[in-house]
Amino acid sequence: IFYERFEDLPVQDFDFIVVGGGTAGNVVANRLTEDEKVRVLVLEAGGSDKDAFNSHVPLYGRRLQGSQYDWNFTTTPQAALNNRSIAYPRGFIIGGSSSINLMVYTRGPSEDWDRMARVTGDSGWTWRSIQPYIRKNERFVPPADHHNTAGQFNPKVHGFDGVNSVTLSGWQYSSDPRVMEAITQTNGEFPFNEDMNSGFQLGFGWTQTTVGNGTRSSSATSYLGSKYISRNNLFVLLHAQVLRLKQTNTASGVANLAIRGVQFTQDAGSTTHTLKASKEVILSAGSVGTPTILMHSGIGDTNELAEVGIKPLHNLPSVGKNLTDHPLLALLYNVNTTDTPDDILRNATLAEPFERRWNETRTGPLSSTQGRWLGWFRFNLSLPVFGGTPDPAAGPNSAHYEIIIGNGAGNPPPTGHFLALTIAIVAPTSTGGLTLNSSNPLDHALINPNILDTNFDLAAMREAFFAVNRFAAAPAWDGYILSPTVNITDNNLNDFIRANTGVIWHPVKTAAMSAKGADYGVVDPDLRVKGIAGLRIVDASVLPFIPTGHTQVPTYIIAERAADLIKQTYHLA
Numbered sequence: 321i322f323y324e325r326f327e328d329l330p331v332q333d334f335d336f337i338v339v340g341g342g343t344a345g346n347v348v349a350n351r352l353t354e355d356e357k358v359r360v361l362v363l364e365a366g367g368s369d370k371d372a373f374n375s376h377v378p379l380y381g382r383r384l385q386g387s388q389y390d391w392n393f394t395t396t397p398q399a400a401l402n403n404r405s406i407a408y409p410r411g412f413i414i415g416g417s418s419s420i421n422l423m424v425y426t427r428g429p430s431e432d433w434d435r436m437a438r439v440t441g442d443s444g445w446t447w448r449s450i451q452p453y454i455r456k457n458e459r460f461v462p463p464a465d466h467h468n469t470a471g472q473f474n475p476k477v478h479g480f481d482g483v484n485s486v487t488l489s490g491w492q493y494s495s496d497p498r499v500m501e502a503i504t505q506t507n508g509e510f511p512f513n514e515d516m517n518s519g520f521q522l523g524f525g526w527t528q529t530t531v532g533n534g535t536r537s538s539s540a541t542s543y544l545g546s547k548y549i550s551r552n553n554l555f556v557l558l559h560a561q562v563l564r565l566k567q568t569n570t571a572s573g574v575a576n577l578a579i580r581g582v583q584f585t586q587d588a589g590s591t592t593h594t595l596k597a598s599k600e601v602i603l604s605a606g607s608v609g610t611p612t613i614l615m616h617s618g619i620g621d622t623n624e625l626a627e628v629g630i631k632p633l634h635n636l637p638s639v640g641k642n643l644t645d646h647p648l649l650a651l652l653y654n655v656n657t658t659d660t661p662d663d664i665l666r667n668a669t670l671a672e673p674f675e676r677r678w679n680e681t682r683t684g685p686l687s688s689t690q691g692r693w694l695g696w697f698r699f700n701l702s703l704p705v706f707g708g709t710p711d712p713a714a715g716p717n718s719a720h721y722e723i724i725i726g727n728g729a730g731n732p733p734p735t736g737h738f739l740a741l742t743i744a745i746v747a748p749t750s751t752g753g754l755t756l757n758s759s760n761p762l763d764h765a766l767i768n769p770n771i772l773d774t775n776f777d778l779a780a781m782r783e784a785f786f787a788v789n790r791f792a793a794a795p796a797w798d799g800y801i802l803s804p805t806v807n808i809t810d811n812n813l814n815d816f817i818r819a820n821t822g823v824i825w826h827p828v829k830t831a832a833m834s835a836k837g838a839d840y841g842v843v844d845p846d847l848r849v850k851g852i853a854g855l856r857i858v859d860a861s862v863l864p865f866i867p868t869g870h871t872q873v874p875t876y877i878i879a880e881r882a883a884d885l886i887k888q889t890y891h892l893a
């Protein structure tokens with residue numbers, strides 16, 4: 321049941337307290353409360369998604385950025401991006417970032433998972449081992465327009481009985497068949513892949529999204545859907561911002577440190593409450609929230625904490641380190657058609673009939689995202705431009721860059737119709753970090769993804785730019801693409817990249833998993849915090865490498881397995 325005020329909670333003793341009702345946190349809360357004897361409290365800083373219209377309409381997904389449902393973080397000035405600070409959205413709403421993201425569904429290549437298993441020494445993370453968790457999460461459903469999807473995905477590699485809806489686009493645009501034509505015309509450089517979620521990702525395929533019945537499927541709409549939230553052992557307290565974790569034993573010495581207490585506020589710190597879990601606290605506040613809470617609790621690099629006036633409790637220098645994200649560069653092309661969502665996105669009057677249609681039938685252009693196709697490709701690393709960098713990819717079948725084909729501009733200017741060919745570098749080598757600005761847990765942390773810091777990442781962006789130009793030059797686009805919206809030559813390309821690159825909002829690694837006994841990392845492969853009893857981390861921050869794909873599905877998979885690991889520990893049903 322959802323609660324708005326601490327005073328309304330009917331009980332105060334819980335087996336588990338989940339910090340953050342986001343993508344991962346709601347999975348854990350759902351699975352643990354399958355056992356009726358277990359009582360779970362979720363503390364979520366944001367509010368309800370009920371009236372968040374833009375969160376439910378797939379086409380309007382971008383409108384959540386910068387809204388009341390966003391934490392509205394910004395990065396520190398990014399040296400390689402002309403010192404620009406860029407917006408760093410994270411969901412401030414039940415469902416977390418799954419309620420504000422762009423819904424792309426990618427599991428990454430099998431090599432991502434096998435590398436994670438290898439490095440952490442836990443075979444439970446291999447591609448083969450995680451298959452049951454993919455199935456527990458995924459419910460593949462027909463698209464909103466019920467078109468024939470034969471050849472657009474491979475049903476053999478999908479789950480149809482999970483909790484979280486996944487589908488193909490339910491609205492077709494005239495650009496779509498041209499993509500297929502361009503694929504066949506580009507001499508095998510950009511091959512077709514029927515299903516990038518099979519474990520083999522390379523090539524172009526149709527975008528799969530976390531949408532069902534023309535509506536966003538978030539961890540809130542799915543894992544906290546009506547049949548689960550009505551459980552009388554599941555309690556979700558909204559508007560509850562966790563400030564710190566609290567030690568719950570008094571014995572000194574790291575080996576005995578136990579943390580099962582949580583201090584939180586519902587009124588920006590005027591009043592605080594402290595609750596204790598009898599079994600575990602599960603930290604699921606995301607790649608920004610989780611290291612921030614750890615550090616304010618005295619868990620992190622002891623010297624750095626002392627510098628901002630925080631009393632160190634437990635030295636774990638990897639907390640907040642190695643923050644990594646995917647650099648993103650959108651290339652817009654003017655097109656010779658009005659069959660794009662640009663008009664709907666910029667003009668409320670033109671949007672009105674489509675909104676009515678969506679309200680009545682959950683169909684039409686609002687039922688789908690702008691993302692049409694995704695392509696995953698590798699560079700020839702022997703090119704001098706890469707300067708001998710060892711292959712940063714997870715393996716020989718894992719991509720270095722991604723091309724996202726979107727219909728229409730993300731934020732359309734007042735006139736024009738567009739095709740967006742957006743580049744993401746999915747095997748970046750730059751890493752940054754997250755540190756505290758002050759000892760006040762209500763202050764935002766300093767977030768530095770250090771985008772394009774390395775020569776490899778800049779060279780990769782340049783090469784991907786040339787690749788996109790080759791794809792856009794295919795005859796299939798004759799009469800459709802009129803021109804790029806900006807004139808870029810080899811000479812001004814670096815300037816263009818530095819002035820326009822952003823991120824795709826996939827921060828990871830800030831509380832990374834490492835092998836048991838490793839002298840780095842924050843959690844063991846079973847996601848328990850190293851050297852602390854009673855505390856686990858379950859969210860994107862534990863990923864030890866940035867996925868070769870978008871991060872929500874890896875997060876869901878980690879959360880599904882984490883729930884199983886917790887159940888095993890306590891012999892739960």
Ligand SMILES: Cc1cc2nc3c(=O)[nH]c(=O)nc-3n(C[C@H](O)[C@H](O)[C@H](O)COP(=O)(O)OP(=O)(O)OC[C@H]3O[C@@H](n4cnc5c(N)ncnc54)[C@H](O)[C@@H]3O)c2cc1C
Nearest residue numbers: 340342343344416417421422423424562606609860870872
């Ligand atoms: C704009 C945007 C677009 C994206 N697009 C895609 C996409 O298309 N496909 C994809 O795969 N991935 C996408 N991602 C990334 C993906 O959504 C995230 O990687 C994933 O959702 C992270 O899940 P999480 O559980 O780690 O964190 P979150 O889902 O962010 O959950 C963290 C939760 O903790 C809460 N919280 C934080 N601090 C506190 C605190 N102190 N007290 C209480 N609660 C707290 C937050 O409010 C939030 O609800 C996108 C992300 C963004 C922001």
